[in-house]
Amino acid sequence: MSEFWNPYASLAGRQRRILGVGSVLAVLLVWSVIAASGLVSSTKLPAPWEVVAALSYLSWHEGQSMLLTATLWSVGRLLVAGVLVIAIGIPVGICMGAAPRVNAALSPLVDPFRSAPVVALLPILVMWLGIGETMKIAFLFIGAVVYLIPMVRDAIQAVPQNYWIGARDLGATPWECIQRAVIPMAMPRIADAVIVAFSVMWTYITVAEYVNARQGLGQLIQNARRFSAWDQVFAGIMVIIALALATYQGMVWLKRRLYPWETQL
């Protein structure tokens, strides 16, 4: 216990897992007890086993998997929006970080949206783009890109000046300095920005699929809610959390593989 308050102490992997699994089990236990005691009616709080049953029903029923179809649709939309976010957001962020004039011109257009109610844009997007896929992709794109661009800019600006000066002194043109010294050094933090962008998109996916979705996890939840199938609502939320977590872990793993030198700075 002498090591209890110590942010630098490292826990053994086994101990960390026991504590983590233990706290999840504790929540499940409390949840089960409340559900079984009948204190809260099962229409308001489905029991854990009811959620598991709903998951299995959604995964496979009458020769088809509603869950798989919905997941593929949501993942597809997320990927399309993600590719757009990366293809547009990273170059814009790099230009803003690398050229103060571009930053001065664009930051009043980008920065305020970080704290803007992006969800409130949904009706406007529907008005402009209709209720089809374009609107959903555009919503995910806007929601994520307003986080990505400032983070990429900050990543560029955080590269120590001595790399720029050093390259310049060796005869690099200003653009070569950006391209060959600054951007490579900013890559780990740009990767962090992409990871955040994908997390943001997972939180917005249900909102994006709220309007007139015929497929997708958001639609699945929305539909279940309409029929008061709360076990399925819970199941849907858990699937989204699991997918978002898997995306995050996968991307963090990939980032560590690509930029192993980051921790050595």
Place this chain on the structure above:
Amino acid sequence: MTGGVGPAATVTPAAKPLSVVLENIVQEYPAAGGGMTRVIDQVSLRFDRPGINMLLGPSGCGKSTLLHMLGGVRPMDVSTPSAGQVLIDGVECHGPHDDAVMVFQRYANRPDLTVFDNVAFPFRLKLWKSLLPEAEWRQRVADMLKAVGLADKQGLRPAQLSGGQNQRVALARALVLRPRILLMDEPFGALDAQTREEMQGLLIELYQSRPCLVVFVTHDVTEALVLGDRVIVLSTQPARVADDFVIDEPRPRSAAWQRSRETQALEERILNQLHQASPGKGQVRVTV
């Protein structure tokens, strides 16, 4: 690139006479309470042959600023110099030019590149790519790595090297371009005493195999006496040339020479000059 000073000059060194001139350099910065603070006052220096020239002065006296002027590398938001001229081969120098290469105390090795790629970095830039075929620069990089004793480490990354080895990488990256002018900004200041001595020895070896004009900034009196053909002592606040003398002793300079009465007298002379020029301001270091 400064007009008239072509990169070809660097590839064939010593093809033309060398001339580096600082003329009546004045540098002022906006002071905290309004007005201007003069940090460099009427400094004029002239270098016209290969040699190791030591710019010696207390920390923060402006010697690095002078060196940066020679390299054409400027701090971002101040225009330097406030008055006076920097002339390289008679041409006024306004920006980075390829006659001079700098070595910094913070060596700026790229953590994501191997030792080989760090040294080869300049040859991937347009300027040098157009001047040297790949086979040739690869050979040059390999030779340079051998010369600084890192041939067996060329596949490692900076984090796997010691501070001294990292500074060898930085030195190799500068010298692989065979510059006519090598500018060193307290390059060994962050190293421990023993490594610093090793690096001084290495610099002497490399210099003797290919002499060029070296301007070496230091606040270490011993370093100045061990390395310098010429020692320029700068006072501080503002920086003025307090002393400027030549040391004829051939390098490497023995421990006996360093302990000799003649050397002790030089050391005393430097400390006296500094004390007279700027009493109570700044510190120089004497390593034993």
